[in-house]
Amino acid sequence: MSTQQGLPVRIRLLDDGLEPPSYATEGDAGADLRTAVDVVVAPGERVLVPTGVAIALPDGYAGLVHPRSGLAVRHGLTIVNAPGTIDAGYRGEIKVCLLNTDRTESVHLSRGDRIAQLVIQRVERAVFEIVDELPGSARGTGGFGSTGGFGTIDAQPAVLPAGG
């Protein structure tokens, strides 16, 4: 009898010989995902990396693909669309769009290296109700540094033109 506790999630291992996603230590929020291929990510480049797994999440859940902090700090490796969203209905291979933010050094990854982490969360689906006025709140329309932060906030944040 298994003593493991948690949400049962069906997983297909699409790549024989690759270790399945796993939690590194008890209490971890993210299960580490591995690259199925050797890959070099050049400075400033992005690469879509296969993980060799497909999952079926129960309705009402989503998987969020987060970067790993160690790779971020040591190598500048991040995920372009962090966190990536794995929909409950998605049955394809989970892939990770890695980005090397380092200006000079390439990142060399070997098949089996842990490249990202999958956090599974409950999610709500909204039923959008169109209204003319929103209810008041303490924050109101303040945002984008309205509560203070670095330096002076005298100026309003610039509104950048789309695409510019």
Ligand SMILES: O=c1ccn([C@H]2C[C@H](O)[C@@H](COP(=O)(O)OP(=O)(O)OP(=O)(O)O)O2)c(=O)[nH]1
């Ligand atoms: O980092 C990611 C993000 C997404 N996906 C897969 C699972 C997800 O369910 C599907 C769609 O992702 P998303 O909705 O973010 O992409 P989209 O650009 O909106 O594509 P689509 O039109 O297919 O929804 O792609 C991944 O494998 N890795």
Ligand SMILES: [Mg+2]
């Ligand atoms: Mg989508």
